[in-house]
Amino acid sequence: MGDDAVTGTITLEVARYRPERESEPTLQRFEVPCRKDWVVLDALNHIKDRLDGSLSYRWSCRMGICGSCGMMVNGEPKLTCATFLSACAPGPVRVEPLRFFPVVRDLVVELTDFLAKIGSVKPWIVRRDEKPAGGGEFLQTPLEVDEYKPYSMCINCMLCYAACPVYGLDPGFVGPAAIALAQRYNLDSRDRGKSERMEILSQHEGIWGCTFVGECSQVCPKNVDPAGAIQRYKVAAVTDWFRSFLPWGPR
Amino acid sequence: MAAPLHTEFHPRWYRRRVSTWWWLGSWPYLRFILRELSSVFVAYAVAILAWQLWAIARGPDAFAAVLQALRSPGLLALSGVSLLFVLFHAVTWFAAGPRALVLRLGGRRVPEAWIAAAGYAAWAGASAIVAWIVLGE
Numbered sequence: 028m029g030d031d032a033v034t035g036t037i038t039l040e041v042a043r044y045r046p047e048r049e050s051e052p053t054l055q056r057f058e059v060p061c062r063k064d065w066v067v068l069d070a071l072n073h074i075k076d077r078l079d080g081s082l083s084y085r086w087s088c089r090m091g092i093c094g095s096c097g098m099m100v101n102g103e104p105k106l107t108c109a110t111f112l113s114a115c116a117p118g119p120v121r122v123e124p125l126r127f128f129p130v131v132r133d134l135v136v137e138l139t140d141f142l143a144k145i146g147s148v149k150p151w152i153v154r155r156d157e158k159p160a161g162g163g164e165f166l167q168t169p170l171e172v173d174e175y176k177p178y179s180m181c182i183n184c185m186l187c188y189a190a191c192p193v194y195g196l197d198p199g200f201v202g203p204a205a206i207a208l209a210q211r212y213n214l215d216s217r218d219r220g221k222s223e224r225m226e227i228l229s230q231h232e233g234i235w236g237c238t239f240v241g242e243c244s245q246v247c248p249k250n251v252d253p254a255g256a257i258q259r260y261k262v263a264a265v266t267d268w269f270r271s272f273l274p275w276g277p278r
Numbered sequence: 279m280a281a282p283l284h285t286e287f288h289p290r291w292y293r294r295r296v297s298t299w300w301w302l303g304s305w306p307y308l309r310f311i312l313r314e315l316s317s318v319f320v321a322y323a324v325a326i327l328a329w330q331l332w333a334i335a336r337g338p339d340a341f342a343a344v345l346q347a348l349r350s351p352g353l354l355a356l357s358g359v360s361l362l363f364v365l366f367h368a369v370t371w372f373a374a375g376p377r378a379l380v381l382r383l384g385g386r387r388v389p390e391a392w393i394a395a396a397g398y399a400a401w402a403g404a405s406a407i408v409a410w411i412v413l414g415e
Contacts, residue, residue: 129291258378
């Protein structure tokens, strides 16, 4: 790539938090080249390589698959590998850690709570009976796959949590990605764990904590629509509750 | 000696408190709060309707007195604001409905736009019936 792709420089205002030195985050300004094909993550890597090697942030694949580089860019939750600098011109571009999460250092947030929530919804196929390996696959039709496929696209980037004021106000809320993931398995024709997940998610801090702000679906880089998943879950919970009164209904 | 502010394995995390005014900073959040607030005006509209029905049951004079009261500038302004909020509530409701409702025809999921269109059609139909009852004397 030649220098002709550079269209001047752009200022990044990067949140710094060094717990051994600061009691709260501050902003540090950096001038970086504004190349047409650079994303915000490229600018952060430029800072780390050339300007200040102490800057801390997470990234891995730089192609929207790993879900590591989610940050607040100009106040919006974004994958920094998918946000072009040129789209933020003329700047300055403010880069901060994902909102509503505790900050460990600079742009790195604490993940333990999120990971525990993902695990709490039993994100695996629950079976009542297992057939022997020789019995063959559990076959699915294309329509059955279509049913859960959109919810299986989640990359755990946590942008939806950073967009969810309910999670910000009540950190106990299970949250959009975990509920969408539960729905991914509920809608899988091979799964039998729906009622087990309902026991977890019908609590107040499960689906009923959601007030349908809807921003989780707007910021999702994979079009998972967690807000839609949660509303569908609510309808299913109410339907199941009414059916439980029927003599032939579920017990 | 004062306890250290952080240790190697228990770093001192920074937690930012969420402001009470978190919803003022962005239009999607403000729109959400307005949508929630619109429920108050829906309740107001229902209360006014119940008041009118109560007056009808008590005779023409009572109903005329209620209509007279509703013509006061304060209540007229309140009714105008309520109308805007109730319309906003209806539009957001029809936009939200298809997200929660999954219907199938012949094994295929009915497109969300169709469900929203059916909602608007039902709204228009119900409004037409009300208009026919009120105006078609």
